[in-house]
Amino acid sequence: MATKTHDNTTVGYNFAYLDEQTKRMIRRALLKAVAIPGYQVPFASREMPMPYGWGTGGVQVTASVIGQDDTLKVIDQGSDDTTNAVSIRKFFAKTAGVKTTTKTNEASIIQTRHRIPEEKLQEHQILVYQVPIPEPLRFLEPRETETRKLHALEEYGLMHVRLYEDIAQHGHISKTYAYPVKVDGRYMMDPSPTPKFDNPKMDNCQALQLFGAGRESRIYAIPPYTKVVSLDFEDHPFERTKFENSCGLCGAEGVYLDEVIVDDNGGRLFCCSDTDYCEQRREAGHRGDMLGDAPSYVKSSAEADVTASSHHSAALE
Amino acid sequence: MYVAVKGGEKAIDAAHRLLADRRRGDRDLPELSDEQIAEQLFVGVSRVMAEGALYDPKLAGRAIRQARGDMIEAIFLVRAYRTTLPRFGYSEPLDTAEMEIQRRISSTFKDLPGGQVLGPTFDYTHRLIDFNEDEALEPDHRPVDGSIDAPHVMKLLDKDDLVERINYDPADDTEIEVGDITRQPISYPADRDVRLQNLARGDEGFLLSLGYSTQRGYGRTHPFVGEIRYGEVELEFFVEELGFSVSIGDIEVTECDMVNQFKGSVDKAPQFTRGYGLVFGQSERKAMSMSLVDRALRCDEFGEERSAPAQDEEFVLSHSDNVQATGFVEHLKLPHYVDFQAELALLRQLRREHEETQEEATE
Numbered sequence: 001m002a003t004k005t006h007d008n009t010t011v012g013y014n015f016a017y018l019d020e021q022t023k024r025m026i027r028r029a030l031l032k033a034v035a036i037p038g039y040q041v042p043f044a045s046r047e048m049p050m051p052y053g054w055g056t057g058g059v060q061v062t063a064s065v066i067g068q069d070d071t072l073k074v075i076d077q078g079s080d081d082t083t084n085a086v087s088i089r090k091f092f093a094k095t096a097g098v099k100t101t102t103k104t105n106e107a108s109i110i111q112t113r114h115r116i117p118e119e120k121l122q123e124h125q126i127l128v129y130q131v132p133i134p135e136p137l138r139f140l141e142p143r144e145t146e147t148r149k150l151h152a153l154e155e156y157g158l159m160h161v162r163l164y165e166d167i168a169q170h171g172h173i174s175k176t177y178a179y180p181v182k183v184d185g186r187y188m189m190d191p192s193p194t195p196k197f198d199n200p201k202m203d204n205c206q207a208l209q210l211f212g213a214g215r216e217s218r219i220y221a222i223p224p225y226t227k228v229v230s231l232d233f234e235d236h237p238f239e240r241t242k243f244e245n246s247c248g249l250c251g252a253e254g255v256y257l258d259e260v261i262v263d264d265n266g267g268r269l270f271c272c273s274d275t276d277y278c279e280q281r282r283e284a285g286h287r288g289d290m291l292g293d294a295p296s297y298v299k300s301s302a303e304a305d306v307t308a309s310s311h312h313s314a315a316l317e
Numbered sequence: 318m319y320v321a322v323k324g325g326e327k328a329i330d331a332a333h334r335l336l337a338d339r340r341r342g343d344r345d346l347p348e349l350s351d352e353q354i355a356e357q358l359f360v361g362v363s364r365v366m367a368e369g370a371l372y373d374p375k376l377a378g379r380a381i382r383q384a385r386g387d388m389i390e391a392i393f394l395v396r397a398y399r400t401t402l403p404r405f406g407y408s409e410p411l412d413t414a415e416m417e418i419q420r421r422i423s424s425t426f427k428d429l430p431g432g433q434v435l436g437p438t439f440d441y442t443h444r445l446i447d448f449n450e451d452e453a454l455e456p457d458h459r460p461v462d463g464s465i466d467a468p469h470v471m472k473l474l475d476k477d478d479l480v481e482r483i484n485y486d487p488a489d490d491t492e493i494e495v496g497d498i499t500r501q502p503i504s505y506p507a508d509r510d511v512r513l514q515n516l517a518r519g520d521e522g523f524l525l526s527l528g529y530s531t532q533r534g535y536g537r538t539h540p541f542v543g544e545i546r547y548g549e550v551e552l553e554f555f556v557e558e559l560g561f562s563v564s565i566g567d568i569e570v571t572e573c574d575m576v577n578q579f580k581g582s583v584d585k586a587p588q589f590t591r592g593y594g595l596v597f598g599q600s601e602r603k604a605m606s607m608s609l610v611d612r613a614l615r616c617d618e619f620g621e622e623r624s625a626p627a628q629d630e631e632f633v634l635s636h637s638d639n640v641q642a643t644g645f646v647e648h649l650k651l652p653h654y655v656d657f658q659a660e661l662a663l664l665r666q667l668r669r670e671h672e673e674t675q676e677e678a679t680e
Contacts, residue, residue, distance in 0.1 A: 013401065042502040047400040051393070052644030054651065077655045081325050084651050090326065114655045132645070143631055145505045170667055176659035195659040215641045217502035241662055259658055273655055 003071065003101040004093070016063040016096040022046055026064040026219070030210060033221035038183030039151070040134050045217040055088055057212030058111050058130035061219065065126060065210070066092065066109055071099040073107035078115035078256065078273035085113070102276050114177075116198040118255050118277040121207035123224060129192045131213035134220060136180040136190040156188050159231065167236055176241065182229045183222055196230065197241040197256050203228040245270040248290030250281035340385050354378035363569075363598025364388060368639065369395025370499075370518045371402075372568050372597050389520075393640045400499070407495075409553040409562050413572050413595075414469055417549040420599075423470050424542040425576060431467025436547065437599075470544040471574050471591065480576065480589040505631050512614055512634060513607075517595060519637030521603045527627040528609035536613045536625030539578035540592065547571040547599050571596050573604035577612050579619055590619060 014020065022044075029043035048056040066072065072092050076085035080102040088111060089100050101107050104119040111128040121127060137147045140158045150158070159180055166174045173179075179196035183189045191199060192211060202209060202222060209222040222228060232238040246253045249271045257270040269290050272278035282296040341348065355362050355378035365377040369392045377395060384390035420436025423429055447453045474480040496511040503511055516524060531538050549569050553562040573594040581587035592612025594604035613627040626632055636642060 017401075019401070019403075042504065044500050044502055047393075047396040047640065049397045051647060052641045053646075053648030054644060056644075077652045082652050083325070083329060086326050086329060090329075113651075114653070132648070143505075144635075145631065171670065172663070172667070174663060174667075176663045177656040193653075193656050195655055197659070215645055241659055243662070256655070257658070258654060259661065273658075 003099055003103065003106055005099050010095045013095055015068075016066050016092065017049070018046065018060065018063045022060075023064040026060055029219045030061065030064065030221065033210070033219050034208070034223050036187070037222055037226050038181075038187030038189040038220060040218040040220045042217055043219050045214045048214065050087065050091070052215035053132060054084060055111070055113060055130040056214030057216075057219070058113070058128050058214075059088060059091065059212075060214055061128050061210050061212035062092065062109060062111050063096075065128075066096055066098060068096075068098065070108045071101050071106055072096075073101050073104065073110045073276075074112075075110065075115060075117070075274075075276075076113040077258075078117075079275040081275065103280075104274075104276050112194075114193055114195075115256070115273060116194060116201045118252075118272070118274045119280075121201075121205055123206045125207040127205075127207050127209045129194075129209065129211045131190070131192040131211045131218070132215070133178075134190055134211065134213040134216050134218040136178075136188050151187060154186065156182075159188060163231060164233070167233070172239075173232070173236065179238075180231050182231060184226050184228075188231070189220060189222075189228075195241060195256060196238075199228070199230045199238070200240060243270065246288065247272045247278060247281075248288040250278045250286045250296075251288040252278065252281055252286070340383070349382055351375050351378040351382060354381050360599055361388065363571075363596070363600045364521060364603070365391045365395055367597040367600060367603060368392045368518050368520065369399065371395050371399040374598075389639050389643050393643070396640050406554065406557075407497075408565070409555055411550050411552065411570070411595075413546065413550055413570070414467075414472070415550065416467075416546055416570075416572075417567075418465050418467055418546055419548040419569075421465070421467055421544065421546040421548075422542070423544045425470065425544075429470060429473065431465045434465065434467075438601075467546070469574065471576075474543070474576070474589065478588070481579075481591060503634055505634075506617075507630060507634060509611070509615070512630065513593065513595075513611060515634045515637055516607045516610055519607070520639035520642065521600070521606070523637050523639070523642075524606035524610055525602060527613070527633060528606035530625065531609050531613045531627045536616070536628040538575075538592065538609065538612045540609055540612065541576045542605070543574040543576040543591075545571065545573045545601055545604065547601070569598050571598065571600050571604045573601070573608045575605070575608035575612055582620060590615070 018026075026043055029041045033039065033041045045057065046060060048059055050056060050059065062072070072089065074080065074085045074089040076082040079085065080089075092098060093100050104110065104117045105122075108124060109126045109128060110117065111130065113130040116127065135144070135147050137150055137158060140162055141147050141150065150156070163173050163175070166172065175196065177195045178190055178193045179199055181189050181191055181199060181202065191202060204225055204227065205222065206224055208224055211220045213219070230238040241256075243257045245257060247255065247257060248269045252272055255277065256273045258273045260269045260271065261267070262269045271288070279297065285296060287296050352375065355374040358378070358381065359374070361381060362374050362377045365380055365388060366372050366374065369377065369380070376398070377391065380391040380394040381388070384394060418431070418434055420438060421431065421434045423433065471480055475482065496508060496514065498511055498514045503515065507515075530536070532540070547569070549567045551564050552566050552568055554565045555562045575592035575594070577590045577592055579588055579590040590612065592608035592615075594607030594611065596604045596607065610627055610633060613625070614630055614633060616623045616628045623629065
């Protein structure tokens with residue numbers, strides 16, 4: 001099954017790796033972040049046993065909110081089986097001994113890099129984002145002293161000019177990911193490098209959304225049912241990325257697709273970036289037009305072996 | 318085809334086993350011990366301790382071995398271990414004037430109390446590889462006599478008021494609140510204590526280049542080496558229950574006092590100013606670079622124009638940490654195909670629109 005129980009925690013380390021004082025410090029930062037939606041709270045980020053830039057912020061947030069009864073799902077690029085997602089899931093299985101899952105609806109905490117699951121999130125869930133650069137204005141103004149001032153004064157003209165220049169030059173806003181949003185009508189926020197396709201899912205979301213940037217020592221949050229608006233102009237409203245194809249494996253439409261090169265002649269397969277969503281659909285009997293004669297779903301023996309490679313290669317052959 | 322882009326637990330485990338194999342190398346050769354590394358590669362060990370911010374030669378030796386000699390990887394291992402250690406408190410300030418000196422030089426005075434002590438240095442070696450082991454120098458086993466009474470050069474200048482005064486006086490009981498970058502994120506503008514902490518564990522190469530740039534005119538500070546000293550100092554810790562300080566061991570450090578020019582101002586007579594560097598183990602390059610950068614970063618204090626990279630506090634402090642830097646640079650190896658897909662879709666759209674306008678133009 002997709003949910004797996006782990007008994008052993010790592011000897012010599014506290015539950016979920018971080019010591020309790022550190023967790024308390026992070027929880028305080030989280031409470032402040034929830035109280036001021038979209039505001040970047042500085043916190044004393046710790047070195048983690050994985051490199052900065054590989055999800056240390058998300059891992060610290062998850063480690064601070066996770067309890068023994070939680071069920072954790074970790075995705076990277078929408079998928080449970082990308083190497084770094086596997087690595088982080090293993091880290092918590094090892095240090096916290098919590099249940100892990102690949103199923104979105106079974107998870108109480110979902111740590112993510114670059115995607116929001118297709119399935120609608122629920123009130124009892126927490127979505128933890130890994131954030132590389134928390135400051136939406138950073139590439140317009142490199143100085144932290146300046147950007148903090150701009151936030152304090154709610155002076156977001158720089159970004160509007162940037163978006164306007166895009167339209168003047170290309171006819172479109174050319175930001176396709178890390179598309180800036182305004183949270184609760186106050187703070188401009190970087191949604192982390194999720195594709196702008198996922199931005200509407202942040203708005204009025206039932207789940208608590210927490211953002212951790214380890215290297216930059218910042219935490220921010222969107223409480224449940226908070227208004228999140230993607231920046232745009234009246235005559236150039238925000239547009240979600242649209243795909244012309246449907247998923248080649250499960251036939252889903254209106255979802256985010258990965259483009260996979262399948263042969264030396266430039267043959268392409270478009271398939272769901274959210275691998276769990278794709279599997280659920282195939283299990284329910286949906287079939288994409290690239291499946292051919294292959295069975296729509298292959299049941300695996302253990303979660304450890306649930307890799308998209310085994311499913312998909314079987315499907316493609 | 319598709320298999321190639323997906324990883325999974327099995328691949329990770331296999332990669333780790335392969336790494337362990339390569340780390341061990343040829344099985345016919347004896348394996349290095351942590352002690353061998355700590356003893357024979359001490360300068361490398363110094364760097365790992367300094368930038369790993371943990372004084373433990375044997376552990377640093379182990380980290381170097383585990384990292385296959387990749388110094389930044391070894392530094393990372395030490396840092397990640399260090400952060401899990403319980404924090405008992407802060408030590409008393411080191412008294413480097415009482416150092417058991419192994420090496421001490423000044424380039425501002427020909428001779429001075431305590432003398433010039435060359436000690437173990439590469440400085441005047443000819444950089445010739447010893448192909449013939451027989452011709453290599455016989456090591457001198459005599460211990461360096463560390464019991465030299467050598468007051469700091471700065472103290473001598475201080476008497477004549479020629480150099481700016483240090484703020485800290487050990488006899489003064491007033492508490493000075495010192496920052497802690499491992500417990501508080503750096504906020505800008507940062508104070509000198511926080512800046513020095515950041516530089517102390519900053520990347521040697523980064524600081525070397527920045528220090529070098531100040532010498533070449535990007536934030537010039539007119540430096541002289543007032544003094545470099547290397548040796549053992551006693552580490553004391555104030556025990557609350559006892560009510561006094563106890564010695565908890567000796568550590569080796571390299572200290573550099575840089576003397577820099579300052580023209581003075583309307584209300585201040587001209588005086589020498591200072592740049593300071595302190596590093597675990599023997600690392601003069603790092604201590605010197607640190608003191609050059611420290612002085613450059615003090616430009617605002619002396620009303621100097623702030624124009625060069627080495628004077629730019631946010632730039633220097635937020636990019637000096639090699640564990641952060643290597644993590645973020647190397648994270649580009651992680652999959653980015655979701656974002657790339659979004660860019661691909663936009664690029665295709667833009668090209669399609671471009672084609673259409675071209676066609677319209679030719680019609």
